Amino acid sequence: MRWLLLLGLGEALLLAASLNVATYLRYFRYPDQLEEFSRHMPERSLVFAVMLLLGLAALGQYQTHMRATWFGLLARQGVGFVLGGLGLVVAYYVVPQAYVGRGVLGIALVIGFIAVTALRALFLRLVEVESFKRRVLILGAGVRASQIHSRMRRRSDRRGFTVVGFVPRPGEQLVVPVEQVLTADTLFELVEREQVDEVVVGVDDRRGGLPMEELLECRQHGVAVTDLTTFFERESGRVQLSLTDPSWLVFSGGFNVTPLRQLSKRCFDLGIATLVLLLTWPFMLLVALAIRIESGAGQPIFYLQERVGVRGKSFRLAKFRSMRTDAEIDGVARWASKNDDRVTRVGRFIRKVRLDELPQLWNVLKGEMSFIGPRPERPQFVADLATKIRYYNLRHCLKPGLAGWAQLRYPYGASDEDAAEKLKYDLYYVKNHNLLFDLLILIQTIEVVLFSRGAR
Numbered sequence: 001m002r003w004l005l006l007l008g009l010g011e012a013l014l015l016a017a018s019l020n021v022a023t024y025l026r027y028f029r030y031p032d033q034l035e036e037f038s039r040h041m042p043e044r045s046l047v048f049a050v051m052l053l054l055g056l057a058a059l060g061q062y063q064t065h066m067r068a069t070w071f072g073l074l075a076r077q078g079v080g081f082v083l084g085g086l087g088l089v090v091a092y093y094v095v096p097q098a099y100v101g102r103g104v105l106g107i108a109l110v111i112g113f114i115a116v117t118a119l120r121a122l123f124l125r126l127v128e129v130e131s132f133k134r135r136v137l138i139l140g141a142g143v144r145a146s147q148i149h150s151r152m153r154r155r156s157d158r159r160g161f162t163v164v165g166f167v168p169r170p171g172e173q174l175v176v177p178v179e180q181v182l183t184a185d186t187l188f189e190l191v192e193r194e195q196v197d198e199v200v201v202g203v204d205d206r207r208g209g210l211p212m213e214e215l216l217e218c219r220q221h222g223v224a225v226t227d228l229t230t231f232f233e234r235e236s237g238r239v240q241l242s243l244t245d246p247s248w249l250v251f252s253g254g255f256n257v258t259p260l261r262q263l264s265k266r267c268f269d270l271g272i273a274t275l276v277l278l279l280t281w282p283f284m285l286l287v288a289l290a291i292r293i294e295s296g297a298g299q300p301i302f303y304l305q306e307r308v309g310v311r312g313k314s315f316r317l318a319k320f321r322s323m324r325t326d327a328e329i330d331g332v333a334r335w336a337s338k339n340d341d342r343v344t345r346v347g348r349f350i351r352k353v354r355l356d357e358l359p360q361l362w363n364v365l366k367g368e369m370s371f372i373g374p375r376p377e378r379p380q381f382v383a384d385l386a387t388k389i390r391y392y393n394l395r396h397c398l399k400p401g402l403a404g405w406a407q408l409r410y411p412y413g414a415s416d417e418d419a420a421e422k423l424k425y426d427l428y429y430v431k432n433h434n435l436l437f438d439l440l441i442l443i444q445t446i447e448v449v450l451f452s453r454g455a456r
Contacts, residue, residue: 003123003127003159003160004062007062007119007120007123008053008062010119010123011049011053011056011116011119011120012049012050012053013049014112014115014116014119015045015048015049015052015053015112015115015116016045016046016048016049017045017115018048018108018109018111018112018115019041019044019045019048019049019100019104019108019112020041020045021107021108021111022104022105022107022108022111023037023038023041023100023104023108025107026101026103026104026107037100037104040097040098043097043098044098044100047088047091047095047098048088048100048108048112051084051085051087051088051091052080052081052084052085052088052112053084054083054084054087054443055079055080055081055082055083055084055085055087056077056080056081056084056116057080057440057443057444058080058083058443058444058446058447059076059077059079059080059083059444059446059447059450060076060408060444060447061073061076061077061080062440063408063444073120074117076447077113077116077117077120078113079450081109081112081113083446085105085109088105127159127160133158133159133160133161133162134160134161134162134197134198135161135162135164135194135195135196135197135198136161136162136163136164136196136197136198136199136200136231137163137164137165137166137167137182137190137191137194137196137198137199137200138163138165138166138167138176138199138200138202138228139167139169139187139199139200139201139202139203139210139211139215140166140167140168140169140172140201140202140203140204140228141166141167141168141169141172141174141175141176141181142168142169142172142173142174142175142202142203142204143173143175143204144202144203144204144228144243145166145175145176145202145203145204145228146175146176147202147228147232147240147242147243148163148200148202148228148231148232149163149176149177149180151232151236151240152232152235152236157235157236160235161198161235163180164182164194164196165180165181165182165194166180166181166182167181167182167183167187167190168181168183169203169204169209170209171209172203172204172205172209173204182194186214187199187211187214187215187217187218188214188217188218188221191218191221191223196223197223197224198223198224198225198226199215199218199223199224199225199226200226200227200228200231201215201225201226201227201228202228202231227248228243229243229244229245229248229252230248230252233428233431237405237409237425237428238409238424238425238427238428239424239427239428239431240424241389241390241391241420241423241424241427244390244391249391249394252431253431254430254431254432255397255430255431256433256434257397261434264435265370265433265435265438266367268371268372268435268438268439269364269370269371270364270365272371272442273361273364273365273371274365276358276361277361277365280355280358283355283358284320284355284358284359287320287346287350287355287356287358288301288320290346290350291320291321291344291346294344294345294346295321295325295344299321299325300321300325301320301321302318302319302320302321302359303318303319303320303321303322303323304316304317304318305317305319305378306378306379307376307377307378307379307400308376308377308378308379308382308396308400309368309369309376309396309399309400310396310397310398310399310400311396311397312382312393312396314379315363315368315369315376317360317363317368317369317376318359318360318362318363319356319357319359319360320350320355320356320358320359321344321347322343322344322346322347322348322350322351322356323340323342323343323344323347324342324344327342338414353449354448354449357402360402361402364402367399368399369399369400369401369402370398370399370400370401370402371401371402371403371438371442372401372402372403372404372405372429372433372438372441372442373398373399373400373401373404373429373433374395374396374398374400374401374404374406374426374429374430375400375401375404375406375407376400377419381419384416385416385419388416388420389416389419389420389423391423391427392419392423394427394430395423395426395427395430397430398429398430398433403441403442403445403448404425404426404429404441405425405426405428405429405437405441406422406423406425406426406429407445407448408441408444408445408447408448409425410422410425429441
């Protein structure tokens with residue numbers, strides 16, 4: 001996460017510098033105009049950099065585990081600059097004093113795009129250099145420890161760290177590759193020899209099996225000691241259910257439900273829901289008209305469906321109707337499938353661009369939903385999944401959301417297996433939610449809408 005903050009800071013400085021260079025290139029022949037234009041340059045540079053950074057963030061350019069080709073990254077960066085440019089147009093309309101002129105803006109965008117591309121190429125190469133990564137030693141070589149080798153083997157999964165090896169414990173079955181096993185007389189001797197920055201405790205059985213004195217010695221010399229479950233949560237952005245036990249959930253940090261956090265989340269919900277409603281009401285009218293034309297008079301435009309909310313309480317979720325009225329005439333709840341024949345022609349389009357979700361703004365304003373949170377499921381699905389998936393009901397300790405962390409990190413789920421995978425991200429959000437995290441999810445949700453990811 002720290003390297004992403006460093007990348008964002010570097011790009012902000014480059015973008016601000018791009019506007020200054022563009023101003024000089026545009027007016028260097030006219031000293032009087034250059035001097036006049038430069039009076040409010042710091043403020044103009046700040047607005048320029050911030051709007052473009054928001055555009056890049058909206059396209060997921062600051063996601064820790066983004067997997068894409070160079071062409072894909074450049075395409076996303078290009079769309080991010082377009083979004084940022086549109087944001088600048090709005091900003092200049094609201095604050096005319098920040099206006100920089102079409103010539104300067106065009107030159108600055110070109111220079112900024114080239115500069116950001118060059119910085120990203122250099123930065124991503126530096127991130128992959130092993131000497132810049134945190135050196136991690138895994139205490140344990142059994143089933144638990146092997147999950148780092150099997151579930152975090154991609155290069156994108158290990159951008160922030162490198163595994164120097166595994167240290168087996170007496171009586172532990174060896175599951176990791178033999179060539180990655182390390183031994184020494186003491187744990188601290190191994191830590192010093194391999195220049196380890198962090199020891200991750202991943203033994204299969206902790207009862208009497210942890211070298212507490214040696215771990216304490218490592219801590220005394222500035223080496224971090226981390227539980228395997230916490231390490232997975234931090235590095236992957238999800239809670240690994242196969243490693244999680246109730247004691248870790250009880251004693252680990254998170255689950256912030258203080259009155260101040262509840263107030264900030266409610267204010268965030270009301271502010272964003274009102275803003276989105278003001279921006280999208282013309283589209284809502286068009287959707288309602290399209291549904292009426294396709295289905296005819298007398299057919300419902302909205303679809304009200306019972307969903308499970310905070311603490312298991314049910315509420316009526318509102319959506320634009322995207323399926324035929326006889327889609328579940330037998331009363332049996334079904335997952336939506338790919339190319340579902342129950343979806344109408346209008347419904348197929350509004351699902352792709354997420355317009356069918358807009359009536360849920362009313363649920364947010366009423367306080368039944370939050371703007372960011374785990375997606376609400378139907379009672380039939382919840383009752384079934386709660387018996388099959390451990391900790392499933394923990395996702396109901398927060399209000400369900402219109403957008404969420406799981407929707408960003410995992411495609412549309414239509415099975416028990418998908419629900420289990422999405423729960424890993426939902427639990428991460430439940431444990432780590434805060435105002436900044438909500439804002440980042442909101443910005444990156446724009447990418448989901450633009451590229452129709454996960455729509456069915």
